[in-house]
Amino acid sequence: MTWIKFIAGALFGMGMFLLPVGGGEGFSTPVGLLTEWLEKIITDNIPWFLYVLVTASALGALLGRFYLPEWIKKRQWLAGLFTVSWPYLLTRLVALVVVVCVGGELGPAWFSGPDVGGSMVGLSQTLVALAFSLSFVLPFLTDTGIMEFTGVLLKPLIRPLFHVPGRASVDLIASWLASSNTAVLITAGQYNSGYYSKREAATIMTNFSLVSIPFCMVVAGTLHINNYFPLLYLTVTLVGLLLAVISVRIPPLASVEDSYHGTPQLREDVPQEKSLLGWALAAALQRAEKFRTDTAIAVGLEMAVGILFDLIPIVIAWGTVGTLLVNETPIFKWLAYPMGLYMWALGIPGAFQLAPATLVGFIDMFIPALITSPEAPLQVRFFISALSLVQIIYLTEVGSIIVKSNVGMDVKRLFIVFLERTLVAVPLLWMITKIFVS
Numbered sequence: 001m002t003w004i005k006f007i008a009g010a011l012f013g014m015g016m017f018l019l020p021v022g023g024g025e026g027f028s029t030p031v032g033l034l035t036e037w038l039e040k041i042i043t044d045n046i047p048w049f050l051y052v053l054v055t056a057s058a059l060g061a062l063l064g065r066f067y068l069p070e071w072i073k074k075r076q077w078l079a080g081l082f083t084v085s086w087p088y089l090l091t092r093l094v095a096l097v098v099v100v101c102v103g104g105e106l107g108p109a110w111f112s113g114p115d116v117g118g119s120m121v122g123l124s125q126t127l128v129a130l131a132f133s134l135s136f137v138l139p140f141l142t143d144t145g146i147m148e149f150t151g152v153l154l155k156p157l158i159r160p161l162f163h164v165p166g167r168a169s170v171d172l173i174a175s176w177l178a179s180s181n182t183a184v185l186i187t188a189g190q191y192n193s194g195y196y197s198k199r200e201a202a203t204i205m206t207n208f209s210l211v212s213i214p215f216c217m218v219v220a221g222t223l224h225i226n227n228y229f230p231l232l233y234l235t236v237t238l239v240g241l242l243l244a245v246i247s248v249r250i251p252p253l254a255s256v257e258d259s260y261h262g263t264p265q266l267r268e269d270v271p272q273e274k275s276l277l278g279w280a281l282a283a284a285l286q287r288a289e290k291f292r293t294d295t296a297i298a299v300g301l302e303m304a305v306g307i308l309f310d311l312i313p314i315v316i317a318w319g320t321v322g323t324l325l326v327n328e329t330p331i332f333k334w335l336a337y338p339m340g341l342y343m344w345a346l347g348i349p350g351a352f353q354l355a356p357a358t359l360v361g362f363i364d365m366f367i368p369a370l371i372t373s374p375e376a377p378l379q380v381r382f383f384i385s386a387l388s389l390v391q392i393i394y395l396t397e398v399g400s401i402i403v404k405s406n407v408g409m410d411v412k413r414l415f416i417v418f419l420e421r422t423l424v425a426v427p428l429l430w431m432i433t434k435i436f437v438s
Contacts, residue, residue: 101117135307194263207248208244239386322367332360365388402414
């Protein structure tokens, strides 16, 4: 039975997220097709769902800030949805203002029009469907043993390439596939338990914890490059790994101290009586044995609700604000002028028009896709999609968690790492785009 769980879970999970299938315009993935189907059902039958969701998120955060009922406090998962910091409370309130203005056709067009607030609301309808589809499928990929199996096999490569412990291979894969918050918290937990030093935890958080298959799908769908999703994900993976190899060897990551929180707990040697493959199978089967469908459903429900309450307000609020800053003010044009010169020197067409999209990702990873027109040339859309995904450091969500984790990364250091990744990635991604995208 355990073998069946492992093999069936691996095939189903990887197939749902990575298998190219025909659907609509060109190719998609099974999860992509499922998302399209759910989106149609929601928009046709309960178009008001998003407005209720954002309202509940904002009012719940206000309630959690000033008065949280005892029955909610006793339920840690529920309390976590409503107990948020002041910046996140402000984010949810801004999102509420946006949906009220868009839904009621209130306010000026530059704020609530179809190209600004309206586009954020429309995009969030897709995210609602995606939250339900990916949340209940993802546990079959992450909890049935395939990550443990792959992770153990990759251990001999991890230390020399990325200067982190071999056991981090499982953490890296889990981070790559799971949500950004979950990924950073996993790594922070490993640091607090003594399995990673500050430098090792900072390396994993800033290089591996922030890119996921579902988010790649969202970006690809936003910029209408679903047909190129396999190439996009392969590009992000290969360039992301190369950036990690480089960034761990230069400051500021290389200069983070190698101190531990408490006593180091690392034990990663493969038992002498086991081969590498045998130990990988043992680890995979041990994880698969614990997998239960009812638990997966419960975890999926928690994940879906977390996305609905946390991610969607961020997309609506920061997407609207970021779009306004880019479209209505010259701020990012000024800040991005040096980047425009850099891309112009590389021969990238429309370099100065694209430059703001290369920097706004530090605010939120999704904004570059939101401010890039779906009518832009295909190569431009692919390039911006890939760049926004390999930058992977953004303040709206994970940046604050990294800073709070006390792993030696403040906002200044995060921004330096962000710039380093951007400068190295731009020529690599444009070269790949020119060769393979047409």
